[in-house]
Amino acid sequence: MSGPIHSDPTNLTAAAAAEAIREGRLSSGELVAACLDRIAARDAQVQAWEYLDADLALAQAGEADAAIRRGDHLGLLHGVPIGIKDIFDTFDLPTANGSPIFDGRRPERDAACVAALRAAGAVILGKTVTTELALLTPARTRNPHNLEHTPGGSSAGSAAAVADHMVPAALGSQTAGSIIRPASFCGVYGFKPTLGLVPRAGVLMQSHTLDTVGVYGRSVEDLALITDCMTAFDPEDAASFRRARPGLVGTARARPPIPPRLAFVKPPPWTDADPDMKVAFAELVGRFGDRIVELDLPRLADVVEWQRIVQLAENAHYYGPLLDEAPQHISPGLAQRLNEGRAVDAQEYLRAITGREPAYRALAAALKTFSAILTPAAMGPAPRGLGATGSPIMNGLWTYLGMPAVSLPLLQVRGMPVGVQLVGQRHDDARLLRTARWLMAEVAG
């Protein structure tokens, strides 16, 4: 691209928008106005946004454009609008965590990752709808591909907003399958980095062992670019790690030095997965010959169960006090879940916690000669109906193991999108994204 942007700027990826703004071919004001127009036209149906202040968004864009006119040094996301799931604190918009308990809550400061996005020049467009406390009770958001279908959850609004071109990128979070599953259902790119790569300060905590911050975008490059702006070491976050954070975007843009080899993994829930999706996967895998080979990994059924136990118990720890103080504001489904979590005994919890590292090591050893795992991002396309958000069971095990995962909008099943999930080894985020870009290009080519 080199001339001015004539077509609709809401079709741009975040990376392309950043470039166009930096090069003066597009102003942040134009892009943000186009996003607000799109939201005005569509959000009555999609219902992706919880809090939106058009003046505030346009004011941020105006400042970004003024900085360009002054010739300021620009950050990687200068002028690019980003949506923020409403469990991330923002100093200038409310943060209600998808629960009436927090209605009107106004945190004093941004979550660390939101502050980092602002520091990189991003415009915080608004807050996107989350399910109740980022768990399983659905919110009002609909799937832009078919309004009668769920967008998934818990990062429902972020996935739907990106899918519907209301914003080029958005933040999500995943404890079981809250980023990857909505990405799959909504047909967008989603990325859950290695556990601890992005600090969680200022994000609603539902499980210190599992909660992971991640991103939606309209290309693999978007995922790399936005994550790069948020990686940091936080000594107060138990999942954070003292380790250099090499840039993702440089590696993600590169060609693999040798052709990747992928391990096609069918975890135990595969048995009950959508038959049409299985056919789609067989076709995809078949096309790659010995570049994608089926691999049996040890103990995956245990890992699925351990994730469930740990999430249940930690949910009850973090949300139990809310159930005690405001039971009238907790949905019956969540109340039941919290009581189930309270019944977990410490021995069950410890078996799950102590199983994790040995299981990961065995699995990492089995993956030595592979670039990534290829596996479904969900059990099938987004289910019809808005009463449930679909099962996260294809995601929870990788979340539990702390492995980075990406969902790529590669397949269609009965007219709805289905994501291909690639899962990498811990700390191998950059290579995972490079592999993802290679796969997209191979399938397109």
Place this chain on the structure above:
Amino acid sequence: MSGPIHSDPTNLTAAAAAEAIREGRLSSGELVAACLDRIAARDAQVQAWEYLDADLALAQAGEADAAIRRGDHLGLLHGVPIGIKDIFDTFDLPTANGSPIFDGRRPERDAACVAALRAAGAVILGKTVTTELALLTPARTRNPHNLEHTPGGSSAGSAAAVADHMVPAALGSQTAGSIIRPASFCGVYGFKPTLGLVPRAGVLMQSHTLDTVGVYGRSVEDLALITDCMTAFDPEDAASFRRARPGLVGTARARPPIPPRLAFVKPPPWTDADPDMKVAFAELVGRFGDRIVELDLPRLADVVEWQRIVQLAENAHYYGPLLDEAPQHISPGLAQRLNEGRAVDAQEYLRAITGREPAYRALAAALKTFSAILTPAAMGPAPRGLGATGSPIMNGLWTYLGMPAVSLPLLQVRGMPVGVQLVGQRHDDARLLRTARWLMAEVAG
């Protein structure tokens, strides 16, 4: 020192012995033979040793002396005998963990820290008696200062052997108060480093949150020297940390750049502590004027309780299978403890686990202007009788917080030794040992 060693070499510190051996004033063979003589003369009473193979020890010493004659490059502990608590695996001696369940067990490889000592040139003199599975059921060891008194536990044999001049130094481990309390009762120097400084691979696990490897010696320098040989990063140990390990011994030998200031802390159990010991502490503290000031720290009662809950639950996790498989070989006291641990629910455990970091941060902030905490190492001198090992309640809270602690043989109460415990901030091990040396010198001077 410069001439040959004429006096009894069993009086030497480990550091002095290492120097004398390096300089040719003493042979490892002479020192090991003297230790074996002392053991032969005294161990029928003290009962500090579980496994001892005199020929094996003398053969190691012979190799050390041959290396010196060849002019080999020597490690920091070349030729120095060290006792090893019998929960650390050794490839050439049995490791029975203080339980008939493991009678005759012969591990194939050394624990990581034992291997590190051998790499530094140490002679592994033998295995010292531990209580049952390093918990509270006493073993046969007696206190060398008065055979009718307990030496404490669980590192009973290591503390008694060093106190009785059977070996200059020995390894111990602490989950509540298993290093510091026996050091106090037996009148030797004991050191529990920052959690995770020394890897635990090959050491009996009773609690991944708490277990810490440490050292007994006959001077502060000994503690620094031996710990320096064992520090390492182990990615498979959940408590280990990726962080440079600056040498302890250099700092420990230095004079503080400014006079230290200590915080005299009376944790909640102080109320029930030995009245004579309280008087001794008052006298010690009084002597230092405003260099030692009393400080109230927040939430210590919670921390005491959290340590108890976590140890109970994790003990049941790691030892519960032994109770199921071999109940006849578990003492009634331990069986009761394991059943109590099994009754802990996950919410109690999570409250304890998630309380730790905020409590530590609050406490570290309160300690900013102090070099270390000064506090009793035990509730009083070693209790009379061999039916119990005394209370670890003055230690468990610091262990839980992962803070380094040292016991210094500074006080006497009713003719028995009582340790002064100094506790430092995490990762401040070197400065803690420097402060300890300063305190010893001030009291002596």
